[in-house]
Amino acid sequence: MDKGELERVYSYIDAHLEAHIERIREIIRIPSVAAENPEGVRRCAQYLLDQFKKLGCVDTELYETRGQPVVFGHYDAGAKNTLIVYMMYDVKQVSGENWTLIKDPFEPQLVKMEPFKKVLVGRGAINSKGPLMAFLNSLFSIKEYGLELPVNLMFVAEGEEELGSAHLIDFVRDRVGKLSRADACLAPGASQNINGEVSMSLGCKGVVEFELVCSGEKWGRGPTERAIHSSYAAIVESPVWRLIHALASMTDPADPTRVLVEGFYDNVAPPTPEDLELVDKLAQRLDEEALRKVLGVKHFYRDLHGRDLLLKALYTTTLNIQGIYGGYTGPLVKTVLPEKASAKLESRLIANQTTKETVEKIRRHLDRHGYTDIQILEYEGQNAADDWSRTSPKAGIVQATIQAYRDFGFDPLVWPYSLGSSPQYMFTKEPLKLPFISAGIGHGARAHAPDEYYVIEGNERVRGLADAEKFYVWLLSKYSNTNLK
């Protein structure tokens, strides 16, 4: 695309923005909650398949797995380069969340939210239906304006990302013949923070999620069948106290971010010299204030900042409690001694840890401390685990993307890892071994939390939807004649 063509596509985007916003609302309205609503997930898969067909993909497929389907679409533009576009179309559940800006998280609304002119609030707004649809909007704009896409695309959209992407690997293995023709992978995202700073990650942490259950039934002590009247607490033991002590044994009371499970930090690779270079650059520019603000956090761990904060964030494996429950949890009080209690745990992994070793260490810790009866539920088949991933800063797609950001006036913060997890290892490790990045301008926040939002009209620094779409057009035109590998 020459400069004139680009400008005219940009104008086309501006002229059709209302319809583009409506398309984001449309996909958010489909309640594709991976953990709770398989029907909604399937409806969203069908919706995406229709979009890929409408765009002009000739080879499309709703690939069935033992879980949710993978939606595939191959768009052949006759171009030099082929890009795998990784997307997720599922979202996190909203149960237990208290949304204050809108009533129904699946009926997205445009609201004013300082410091932005207009944001779209709804489940999946930022993670990841907003950016997904912004990317598709940009492709439709190129096509509707009458031009050809500058790269060939292979869409791979999965509906189980929030459950740990248990079956995406089956798709990758089954379709490795097609997929290995690609040069690199891109995941559309909104990479600006609340102050407008752009960041990109050359990989991500892994994650393993599991539930600990302590029950009188397995323990053989305490109430075994049902909660009993608490007047017997002097002579009947409590599975709730047992779980609390089992959990407490795993972390340092004076600093619960320090995990005491034996060997928990083994295999954690220290930062490479290349990493440290990136960390030093990041430390100079990271807007900690903005990050704290968007998270609603007054102090980071030990009030660390700069390089120390980054090293802690990037190179420490974690043991987080997602939730804990047992016994009576309703209003006021109820005199019961519960028969069981559960805690949902999660560990974030970095090179060179494995999901398997982490769960094994927890099991060994429990056993050694006498908690052999406490069960670890791993949700097999809905595997709540992702491996970590790395992409070299020298990869062609990384350099081309950094250049595209600079063309748009942004100097991106480059992270060796993202703190979050994704299934990108399925593309970066065997058999494909492709570079993988997430890119895009724009901003949103509160993923997995109430009042999740995506900026539609920003401010001087944070770009809105129109610019996000224009950037994708520019990015793809950049990719058209670069070696992406």
Add this chain to the structure above:
Amino acid sequence: MDKGELERVYSYIDAHLEAHIERIREIIRIPSVAAENPEGVRRCAQYLLDQFKKLGCVDTELYETRGQPVVFGHYDAGAKNTLIVYMMYDVKQVSGENWTLIKDPFEPQLVKMEPFKKVLVGRGAINSKGPLMAFLNSLFSIKEYGLELPVNLMFVAEGEEELGSAHLIDFVRDRVGKLSRADACLAPGASQNINGEVSMSLGCKGVVEFELVCSGEKWGRGPTERAIHSSYAAIVESPVWRLIHALASMTDPADPTRVLVEGFYDNVAPPTPEDLELVDKLAQRLDEEALRKVLGVKHFYRDLHGRDLLLKALYTTTLNIQGIYGGYTGPLVKTVLPEKASAKLESRLIANQTTKETVEKIRRHLDRHGYTDIQILEYEGQNAADDWSRTSPKAGIVQATIQAYRDFGFDPLVWPYSLGSSPQYMFTKEPLKLPFISAGIGHGARAHAPDEYYVIEGNERVRGLADAEKFYVWLLSKYSNTNLK
């Protein structure tokens, strides 16, 4: 009443048993859930008031409190003795309970349940609508048969027992003039265990219930507004871990029934010689197997039994966790770092502890361990606290009741305390200082738990509803010419 009259009232009861069962079902259908349904509670109060009027009480009152009303009815039989009949008409909530024998806990059903021929299953069946209505049925039978009641009765029925009887004391103080004319207090109950053994208690433990809340908002660390994405767990602290360590610091990991809170066992009076005599008798006869069976508990604490089990049960104050909750508690997993967590705690108190000192000790413990930010919610106004109570074994009503049981073929197990709590201290301490017992034959179990039941037709050892009602007739006739004090 002479022997012939008694026999004929007994026959009248047998002939009207179907209607008597229906009356129990009728009151269980009124969902008087103290913690959740004030409208249901009020409907039940009105129902009882109507019953008292129907019986022939001339002085009745729906005494309004800042909470639920107290229902009062004075039946003047022109008799020598006056008995306060204490009743509760509220029940525990059913939320979170998994009932298996019936669908709706407020639509009671008769079912066969080994080793009984027929039990009535429903919320409040044993605690305490079954026994309450059995008592009223016996009074109606005497009256309907054309006889006068053998004692004067003052009904005091409260609707907040499950919330700690916060306002009953206001009623007692306001009506002390009337109430002080009474000689003793009786609470109708079903005192047989699953093997038919009758027990009676000369008092009860106290209880104090409260909730600990650890929030990022109060702490000033961790997420302060809402749950955040758990990828930040390496650098954002967790209120859930904080609560777990705070709780863990309160009890011995090797034996969580041992409370480590400083001074927690101070003021716990050792058993008196009189108590030890009762305990020794109890130890010879206590059917531990039956108790374990009814509770669904395979082992008591440290496999204690006999005298040791009883001393532990009776003379140890407790720190029970009724429930714990925080973060994501739905299906599967959700990658969040929660902004708060809560635990509902409870301590059972014995002479000479006070509810006030127990909460103060917990507060001091939290403060000393650096948990000054963790809040203690005490539910003031819906005060979840009862004092302990004692009645002398030498009181006239105690001796007359033991004799009545013997007349019916039972040799009661006499407990110095019951393990549960009740507001009886409001009658046994200043200003009334009356002896107080609970009495009645029959059996039921699973109070505050799913599939709560009350035996309607028992077996050779456990008596059903008809005998329960006959026993009350006999008991009242015993009370007619005894010094109850």
